[in-house]
Amino acid sequence: MKLNKIFPIILVLSMTTSISAQKLDRRVSLSAGGLYSYLTEYEKSRILGYEVGLYTDLIRRSKWGLSTGLEYHNKGGENGVPIPNYDVTFKYRYHQITLPVLASYNLTKRLSIYGGLYIGMNKTSVLEYGINEWFITPGTVVSIPGYTEEAEFRKLELGSRLGVQLQLFDNWYIGFFANHSFSTFYNNNADKKNLLLFDKDYYTFDDEFKKMMDKKLVSSKNMFYSLVLRRNLFKD
Numbered sequence: 001m002k003l004n005k006i007f008p009i010i011l012v013l014s015m016t017t018s019i020s021a022q023k024l025d026r027r028v029s030l031s032a033g034g035l036y037s038y039l040t041e042y043e044k045s046r047i048l049g050y051e052v053g054l055y056t057d058l059i060r061r062s063k064w065g066l067s068t069g070l071e072y073h074n075k076g077g078e079n080g081v082p083i084p085n086y087d088v089t090f091k092y093r094y095h096q097i098t099l100p101v102l103a104s105y106n107l108t109k110r111l112s113i114y115g116g117l118y119i120g121m122n123k124t125s126v127l128e129y130g131i132n133e134w135f136i137t138p139g140t141v142v143s144i145p146g147y148t149e150e151a152e153f154r155k156l157e158l159g160s161r162l163g164v165q166l167q168l169f170d171n172w173y174i175g176f177f178a179n180h181s182f183s184t185f186y187n188n189n190a191d192k193k194n195l196l197l198f199d200k201d202y203y204t205f206d207d208e209f210k211k212m213m214d215k216k217l218v219s220s221k222n223m224f225y226s227l228v229l230r231r232n233l234f235k236d
Contacts, residue, residue, distance in 0.1 A: 026057040026234075031175070033228030039077030039092070039185070041220035047093060049074040051226055064105045071098040073120065075224050077185075079216075092153075092185070093126040100161060110167040118179065120157040127153075152190045157222065158182050171232040181222045188218050 035049035055069030076093035102116035163177030 026060065027055075027232050028234045029055045029173075029230050029232045031055070031228045031230035033175075033226055035073060035075050035224050035226050037075035037077060037222065037224040039079075039220040040223055041216040042077060042079045042090070045077040045079060047076045047078060047091075049076070049093070049224075051228065053098075053228070055230075058101075062106075064103065066101070066103050068099065068101050071100065071118075072096070073098055073224070074125075075222065076126070077220070077222060091126060091128040092124070094153075095123045095125055096120040096157065102161060104165075112165045114161070114163040114165060114175075114177065116161055118159055118161050120159075122153065122155055122157055124153060152187055153185055154183060154187045156183075157185070159222075165230070173230040173232075175226075175228050175230060177226045177228070179224050179226070183221070184219060185222050186217050186220065 031051075031053045033051060035051055037047045037049055038045040051071055051073045053069050053071035055067050057065055057067050059066040073096040074093070075096065076091070078091040098118050098120040100116060100118040102114045104112050104114045106112050159179055159181040161177055161179045163175055165173050165175035167173050
């Protein structure tokens with residue numbers, strides 16, 4: 001499903017949820033903030049992004065609750081450290097529509113902790129991958145008939161989320177959340193592979209270098225931290 005078809009769905013859901021909230025006295029809240037995203041196997045692979053979200057309560061009690069919503073994330077990762085004797089470029093930025101399910105517990109009147117799961121649908125927006133040696137023309141790309149870069153990346157992402165939220169004043173909150181994907185971002189079962197080097201003879205790099213790059217690509221997961229400002233739109 002394309003992103004330009006998803007946003008109208010989010011809008012309709014937000015209107016429907018808002019109406020339901022008024023009838024059921026459930027909170028509806030809107031949040032926006034920044035993301036610090038990176039890939040676990042690449043040093044200094046940080047990428048700054050952003051997120052927006054719409055949430056509603058599933059269960060509300062005096063001390064704890066369960067909530068869900070829809071979020072839009074812009075995140076990714078890159079290799080941030082040059083590899084000796086090679087110029088390696090790896091940058092991955094993607095859009096994600098995320099459905100979180102979070103349990104919360106009120107430590108005090110203003111401070112709450114959160115924990116739960118999220119599932120996200122990914123759409124790559126930027127994928128730069130290149131390996132250039134002194135004897136190889138910079139920007140050399142190997143073409144495979146029918147190959148698309150996105151085919152090598154997972155379409156779905158499942159992960160965990162932990163966080164804290166502080167009430168600033170009436171209906172306004174600030175939250176910090178840590179997220180970790182359970183699955184690798186690279187789909188090792190893709191029918192066509194261009195990024196994996198160990199089983200391809202497209203480049204004349206030494207075996208040790210090939211294995212090192214392959215291991216990073218296959219095992220890397222996405223981590224991201226978010227700092228968000230949240231406001232209750234409706235409150236009982």
